[in-house]
Amino acid sequence: MLHRPLENIRVLELAEGVAGPWAASLLGDLGAEVIKLEAIQRMDQTRGQKWPKPGTTYYPKGDPGPEPWNVNVSYVRTNRNKLSLTLDLSREKGLRLFKDLVRLSDVVMTNMVTGVPEKMGIDYFSLRKIRPDIIMLTSCGFGHSGPYARYVAMAGSMDPISGHAWLRGYEGEDPLTTSYSAHTDSANASTSAFAIVAALHHRAMTGRGQHVDVSGVETMMPHLGEAILDYTMNGRVQTSIGNRHPQMAPHNLYRAAGNDRWVAIACRSERDWQNLCRAMGDPPWAKSPDFKTSLSRWRNREALDAHIEAWTRILPGHDIASRLQTLGVPCSPLVDNKDSLTEPHNHAVGFFETIRHRLLGDFDLSGLGWKMPATTPGIRRPPPALGEDNERIYTGLLGLSDSAYAALLQEALTGSEPLDNPV
Amino acid sequence: MTSPPSALHGITVLDLTQGVAGPFCTRLLAGYGADVLKIEMPGRGDVSRHAAPFYRDSPHPESSGLFFHLNGGKRSITLNLRSPTGRAVFLHLARDADLVVESFRPGTMARFGLGRAELLRANPFLVLSSISNFGQSGPYRDYEAVDLIAQAYGGPLMYGQGLAEKTPLKFAGNSGLYYAGVMAALAAMGAVLFAKMGGPGQHVDTSIVHALMSSPEHKPISAQYTGAPTPRATSVSRWSYLMGFYPCKDGFIGVQGSGRGETWWPRVYRMMGMPELERDPRFSTPEARDANRDDFDALWYTWLADHTRQEIFAAATAARYPLAPVYTPADFATDPHFTARRFFEPVRRRALGTILQPGAPAKLLGSPWLEGQPAPALGEHNHQIYAGRLGYSAKQLAEMRSAGVI
Numbered sequence: 001m002l003h004r005p006l007e008n009i010r011v012l013e014l015a016e017g018v019a020g021p022w023a024a025s026l027l028g029d030l031g032a033e034v035i036k037l038e039a040i041q042r043m044d045q046t047r048g049q050k051w052p053k054p055g056t057t058y059y060p061k062g063d064p065g066p067e068p069w070n071v072n073v074s075y076v077r078t079n080r081n082k083l084s085l086t087l088d089l090s091r092e093k094g095l096r097l098f099k100d101l102v103r104l105s106d107v108v109m110t111n112m113v114t115g116v117p118e119k120m121g122i123d124y125f126s127l128r129k130i131r132p133d134i135i136m137l138t139s140c141g142f143g144h145s146g147p148y149a150r151y152v153a154m155a156g157s158m159d160p161i162s163g164h165a166w167l168r169g170y171e172g173e174d175p176l177t178t179s180y181s182a183h184t185d186s187a188n189a190s191t192s193a194f195a196i197v198a199a200l201h202h203r204a205m206t207g208r209g210q211h212v213d214v215s216g217v218e219t220m221m222p223h224l225g226e227a228i229l230d231y232t233m234n235g236r237v238q239t240s241i242g243n244r245h246p247q248m249a250p251h252n253l254y255r256a257a258g259n260d261r262w263v264a265i266a267c268r269s270e271r272d273w274q275n276l277c278r279a280m281g282d283p284p285w286a287k288s289p290d291f292k293t294s295l296s297r298w299r300n301r302e303a304l305d306a307h308i309e310a311w312t313r314i315l316p317g318h319d320i321a322s323r324l325q326t327l328g329v330p331c332s333p334l335v336d337n338k339d340s341l342t343e344p345h346n347h348a349v350g351f352f353e354t355i356r357h358r359l360l361g362d363f364d365l366s367g368l369g370w371k372m373p374a375t376t377p378g379i380r381r382p383p384p385a386l387g388e389d390n391e392r393i394y395t396g397l398l399g400l401s402d403s404a405y406a407a408l409l410q411e412a413l414t415g416s417e418p419l420d421n422p423v
Numbered sequence: 424m425t426s427p428p429s430a431l432h433g434i435t436v437l438d439l440t441q442g443v444a445g446p447f448c449t450r451l452l453a454g455y456g457a458d459v460l461k462i463e464m465p466g467r468g469d470v471s472r473h474a475a476p477f478y479r480d481s482p483h484p485e486s487s488g489l490f491f492h493l494n495g496g497k498r499s500i501t502l503n504l505r506s507p508t509g510r511a512v513f514l515h516l517a518r519d520a521d522l523v524v525e526s527f528r529p530g531t532m533a534r535f536g537l538g539r540a541e542l543l544r545a546n547p548f549l550v551l552s553s554i555s556n557f558g559q560s561g562p563y564r565d566y567e568a569v570d571l572i573a574q575a576y577g578g579p580l581m582y583g584q585g586l587a588e589k590t591p592l593k594f595a596g597n598s599g600l601y602y603a604g605v606m607a608a609l610a611a612m613g614a615v616l617f618a619k620m621g622g623p624g625q626h627v628d629t630s631i632v633h634a635l636m637s638s639p640e641h642k643p644i645s646a647q648y649t650g651a652p653t654p655r656a657t658s659v660s661r662w663s664y665l666m667g668f669y670p671c672k673d674g675f676i677g678v679q680g681s682g683r684g685e686t687w688w689p690r691v692y693r694m695m696g697m698p699e700l701e702r703d704p705r706f707s708t709p710e711a712r713d714a715n716r717d718d719f720d721a722l723w724y725t726w727l728a729d730h731t732r733q734e735i736f737a738a739a740t741a742a743r744y745p746l747a748p749v750y751t752p753a754d755f756a757t758d759p760h761f762t763a764r765r766f767f768e769p770v771r772r773r774a775l776g777t778i779l780q781p782g783a784p785a786k787l788l789g790s791p792w793l794e795g796q797p798a799p800a801l802g803e804h805n806h807q808i809y810a811g812r813l814g815y816s817a818k819q820l821a822e823m824r825s826a827g828v829i
Contacts, residue, residue, distance in 0.1 A: 005617035060648045077645075146759075147763060148760040165677050165749050169592070170585070170589065180666050180677075183598070190602065194612065199787055199790070201434070201616060218766055218783075219785065222784050225492030226476055227596055234476060234478070262575070266572060330566075330568050330569050331572065332575045334582055335577075349558050351633050352643065363647050367633070368637055372613065
């Protein structure tokens with residue numbers, strides 16, 4: 001009997017950074033057996049340097065500890081629910097072993113830029129000869145076809161070309177005051193994982209695998225659909241409006257009591273506005289003709305926001321939120337990554353999962369965005385140490401003898417400690 | 424040779440969602456081939472029918488660009504689930520469906536007599552997928568939200584964005600809701616696949632704020648490592664050198680090229696046509712670069728000011744450096760790359776003509792995305808479904824219409 005949707009699916013993750021490894025973790029969340037492939041000559045860049053300087057925010061209290069590459073925050077946050085295997089693909093013998101693994105796998109995913117898998121002989125058409133129904137996902141900045149197919153990209157360069165940087169800024173300001181964002185990687189990862197599940201459905205129906213071609217930029221652009229259609233329908237190029245809304249007012253982030261504390265409030269309707277006024281104690285300014293209709297509130301939103309902030313800035317954000325939400329007005333304090341760990345709602349729904357880690361002890365990892373009670377989801381494995389599952393995969397899955405496995409270690413085709421600082 | 428079926432061909436979806444997150448979830452399912460029947464309240468229909476932008480700025484329920492974008496490839500019927508007849512019709516449809524997606528306030532489906540228990544009794548293999556602001560349980564279960572609120576509570580798109588000396592800054596438009604919609608589609612398809620392989624039907628509970636919080640951009644581990652929240656950058660420090668946005672001759676460029684510094688800096692110098700900088704003692708080590716940042720900035724900003732976005736993009740590409748122009752929707756809708764990939768597809772609307780819309784967010788090369796599918800008019804498929812599929816007579820339909828059921 002199955003316990004999880006993708007329980008019988010094996011995924012080879014030949015990826016690094018965020019988008020690829022996170023997509024693989026999302027498949028792991030659904031029960032797939034994910035094998036993350038790295039080399040001791042070249043590990044996932046998010047593991048950082050082999051012997052980094054102490055004192056950075058990447059390590060617990062700044063201390064890199066005995067195995068810094070296994071506790072770097074960039075790696076730990078992106079690699080749950082998978083196994084770790086090391087194998088040097090730059091040597092013929094390594095490539096042969098990789099192809100043996102492909103034969104036993106359902107999905108291969110990589111975020112090498114177009115042209116690299118081809119050069120290594122591990123592109124879709126090569127892998128299909130080994131495993132005819134393989135599903136191979138390639139994900140890079142611009143996808144597998146078109147004039148920019150071979151362009152290198154990272155989240156920080158996909159975000160600007162996707163239109164998000166242009167539209168995300170402060171109202172009336174140019175993108176120079178907008179900050180860098182890696183959200184493209186998250187959008188890419190969730191879209192990629194969904195695309196693989198769709199391809200698995202297709203394979204179950206037809207027996208056929210396929211090549212899934214993902215461009216990180218194209219995963220982000222649909223999230224701006226209404227701005228795109230405003231251009232294609234009306235010729236209008238929208239500009240950034242910060243935390244405001246093109247029709248609603250009030251709709252903003254306001255200072256709350258405390259240092260750098262904020263509360264978001266939005267009024268969708270006349271009723272929301274009346275209820276906000278009630279919560280504020282029906283102040284005289286709110287009766288001004290300037291704020292009488294939704295259109296006049298929107299036109300006078302600068303003054304409106306100043307009045308509202310005079311009320312919010314002396315109150316704790318949580319108090320404002322519970323007062324307004326009781327009246328049905330959309331409102332929330334701004335919750336950062338530290339606050340979210342102690343938010344009662346997150347605890348009540350069991351969002352964070354406490355994980356026991358060999359080096360880190362007990363710590364809280366973000367859980368899943370969904371609950372699926374008839375399966376047993378959740379975090380089954382903490383982010384694995386480099387090469388943690390070598391022996392199990394080489395001698396178990398691939399059936400190598402103990403001496404053949406010892407030879408791989410001897411030849412540095414595999415191992416559990418990086419050889420040098422990665423380039 | 425016949426062409427292969429679309430990836431989700433054969434999956435039947437009843438779509439009760441409205442707004443953004445739910446409809447984007449079912450839009451993905453429809454685009455990849457699922458049969459999505461959108462069920463709207465008679466009269467007003469989906470709230471996004473009433474949301475800007477409108478075609479030629481004339482507000483009308485059949486001309487919302489947001490609705491067009493989110494509802495391509497679906498069929499629309501109207502049905503009042505509050506009426507006993509409406510409920511019976513829905514249960515009838517649910518018997519043959521694989522998936523019901525809903526985005527009402529938690530508890531609404533149960534009030535309609537269409538909760539998990541009733542639906543699974545009608546069809547034990549059915550997946551009921553609920554998409555809600557804060558999830559189906561917990562103290563904030565009934566909290567109201569729009570994208571701004573979801574981003575404020577859900578975190579990673581907002582608390583680290585913007586500058587330290589100003590307000591935190593949300594992602595544009597409905598970015599948070601779209602992202603949650605993708606996660607909901609992933610979870611729903613996982614559950615559908617599970618049921619197809621012999622697992623039971625079930626209720627999948629997707630929480631918009633927790634979908635956002637589950638993103639790797641949310642870094643609760645950082646907070647546990649440092650004991651402090653991740654700060655916003657200040658305008659002087661930014662995060663690291665050569666990261667973020669810079670002005671050039673005709674606009675702006677965005678760059679991510681720090682991290683393992685020595686990989687990228689020679690590429691920066693090559694991009695600028697100044698490979699000799701790599702041997703310049705002022706710029707050849709990280710320490711030297713820090714000490715001589717003003718000298719580098721003088722060269723960098725001058726070079727940027729002399730070149731256009733496209734010239735810089737081309738130079739970056741030749742040097743294999745991850746830099747790209749800041750594009751507006753006008754820029755990428757006409758860019759030759761996305762044109763060559765047919766990312767934007769013409770969608771014909773009978774009354775309005777042809778509108779260019781974003782297409783597949785991922786290309787499944789062995790199973791076609793359904794291109795150019797228009798969003799339905801409110802109740803466009805009532806006759807097809809009620810008379811054609813369910814066999815109601817003209818008289819029965821007239822009665823249902825006058826009773827406000829359809």
